Amino acid sequence: MEKLRIGIVGSKFAAMLHAESYQRCPSAEMHAVAAIDNLDEFAEQYRIPKRYAGYREMFEKEDLDLISVCVPNYLHREVVVSAAEAGLKGIICEKPLATSMEDGREMVRVCRDRQVKLMYAEDWISAPALIRAREIIREGGIGDILYVKGKETHNGSHSVFAQQKKFCGGGAMIHLGIHPIGFLPWLTGQDIRQVMGMVTGGGDENLLHKHYTGEDWAAALLTFENGARGFVEGNYITCGGMDDRIEIYGTEGNIHVDLTKGSPLSVYSRPGFDYAVEKADFTHGWTQPAVDEFMSLGYVNEIARFVECVQQGNPPPEGTSGEDGLKALAVTFAIYESALSGQLVEVDKYL
Ligand SMILES: NC(=O)c1ccc[n+]([C@@H]2O[C@H](COP(=O)([O-])OP(=O)(O)OC[C@H]3O[C@@H](n4cnc5c(N)ncnc54)[C@H](O)[C@@H]3O)[C@@H](O)[C@H]2O)c1
Incomplete structure (x- = not known):
C-alpha cells in the first residue's frame, strides 16, 4: 500500500508531537508543512521537503491525503474548513475542537457534507496505560463504574495563544481539563449529562497567572447518563512537571493511573541532566524521567490509528470523531x- 502523504499546519509544540509520531509510522510520509514561524527549523528537523507560509496555498499545490491541524485553537475552524473544501481525505484536529460551539458545528457539518474524515486528537484515548485500564474494566475487573476522576495540571502554557481567552476560548479547563472531559465518556461508555463547575476569573482573579485572561484553575463535578459521578480538573498552578492522573472507582475494585509521574526510572542526579518530564523545571536530585512520553501519552498510537483509518476507509476510532470533539466542547x-x-x-x- 502507498504511504499517505501528510501535511502539517503548525510548526511548534503540538506539531512536534505529531511529527515525532509520524516518524514512527511506516505507512505515512511527512510531505509538507505550513506555519508562520519556526518553519525552516521544523522542516529541517523532520526532513519535510515542502514548506509554506500559508496553509491554503499548501492545500492547493500539494496532493495531500491527511493533515494535522496544530495551530492555536481560534484557527482550528478556518484551517479545517479550508482543508475540507480543498478535498483532503482526512483531517486531524488538535484539542479543543474549536473556541465556540458554532465553529465546532460548522467544522463537523462541512466535513460530513464533503465526506471528509474529521478526527479529534484526544491522545489519552490512545495511551497504552488507559487502553489497558479500559480492557480491565470491560473484563469486569472492577465491577460497575461508580465514580471517575481525571486531571491534567502543570505550571503554565508555553504558548502565548493559550494564555489569552480570545485565542483559545477559555483557560485551564478548555486546554487541560478537556483531556479527561474527552476521555471519560470513552472509558465509561457514558456521556456526561450534567455539570457543576468552578473556575478562577482570569486576570487579577486568577490564583497565580494574573496576565492570563482565561482561568488558571478549574474543576467540575459531573453526572453521567447512567448516574455515575465524575470529577475533572485542569490547572496552571502545579509545579514539578505535568501531572495527569485518573482514578476509577467500581463496585468491585479501583484503578489508579499516573500517566506522567509513573515512570519505572528513578534517577538521583547532582549536576542535573537534559529532560525529565513535560513542564518540569529541574532535573536535580531525585526525579522520575519519562521513558517515552510520545508513546505513554498516546500520540504514537493515535497517529498510527488515524493513518490506518484513512488508508482503510474506516470511521475514526471510537471517541475520536469530530462529533466526539464537539461533545467535549459542549461539556x-x-x-x-x-x-x-x-x-x-x-x-x-449546548448540543
Ligand atoms: N494534545 C496535546 O497534548 C496538545 C499539547 C499541546 C498543544 N495542543 C494543541 O495544539 C494546538 C497548537 O498548540 P501549540 O502548543 O503547538 O501552540 P504554539 O503556540 O506552540 O504553536 C502555534 C503554531 O501555530 C502556527 N500558526 C499560527 N498561526 C498560523 C497561521 N495563520 N497559519 C499557519 N500556522 C500558524 C505557528 O507557526 C506555530 O507553529 C492548540 O490547539 C493546542 O490546544 C495539544
Whole structure:
C-alpha cells in the first residue's frame, strides 16, 4: 500500500508531537508543512521537503491525503474548513475542537457534507496505560463504574495563544481539563449529562497567572447518563512537571493511573541532566524521567490509528470523531456557564 502523504499546519509544540509520531509510522510520509514561524527549523528537523507560509496555498499545490491541524485553537475552524473544501481525505484536529460551539458545528457539518474524515486528537484515548485500564474494566475487573476522576495540571502554557481567552476560548479547563472531559465518556461508555463547575476569573482573579485572561484553575463535578459521578480538573498552578492522573472507582475494585509521574526510572542526579518530564523545571536530585512520553501519552498510537483509518476507509476510532470533539466542547462550555451562574447545567443544551 502507498504511504499517505501528510501535511502539517503548525510548526511548534503540538506539531512536534505529531511529527515525532509520524516518524514512527511506516505507512505515512511527512510531505509538507505550513506555519508562520519556526518553519525552516521544523522542516529541517523532520526532513519535510515542502514548506509554506500559508496553509491554503499548501492545500492547493500539494496532493495531500491527511493533515494535522496544530495551530492555536481560534484557527482550528478556518484551517479545517479550508482543508475540507480543498478535498483532503482526512483531517486531524488538535484539542479543543474549536473556541465556540458554532465553529465546532460548522467544522463537523462541512466535513460530513464533503465526506471528509474529521478526527479529534484526544491522545489519552490512545495511551497504552488507559487502553489497558479500559480492557480491565470491560473484563469486569472492577465491577460497575461508580465514580471517575481525571486531571491534567502543570505550571503554565508555553504558548502565548493559550494564555489569552480570545485565542483559545477559555483557560485551564478548555486546554487541560478537556483531556479527561474527552476521555471519560470513552472509558465509561457514558456521556456526561450534567455539570457543576468552578473556575478562577482570569486576570487579577486568577490564583497565580494574573496576565492570563482565561482561568488558571478549574474543576467540575459531573453526572453521567447512567448516574455515575465524575470529577475533572485542569490547572496552571502545579509545579514539578505535568501531572495527569485518573482514578476509577467500581463496585468491585479501583484503578489508579499516573500517566506522567509513573515512570519505572528513578534517577538521583547532582549536576542535573537534559529532560525529565513535560513542564518540569529541574532535573536535580531525585526525579522520575519519562521513558517515552510520545508513546505513554498516546500520540504514537493515535497517529498510527488515524493513518490506518484513512488508508482503510474506516470511521475514526471510537471517541475520536469530530462529533466526539464537539461533545467535549459542549461539556466545557456547560462547565463555564455553571461556574458563572453557580447552578447545575445540562450539557444537552449546548448540543
Ligand atoms: N494534545 C496535546 O497534548 C496538545 C499539547 C499541546 C498543544 N495542543 C494543541 O495544539 C494546538 C497548537 O498548540 P501549540 O502548543 O503547538 O501552540 P504554539 O503556540 O506552540 O504553536 C502555534 C503554531 O501555530 C502556527 N500558526 C499560527 N498561526 C498560523 C497561521 N495563520 N497559519 C499557519 N500556522 C500558524 C505557528 O507557526 C506555530 O507553529 C492548540 O490547539 C493546542 O490546544 C495539544
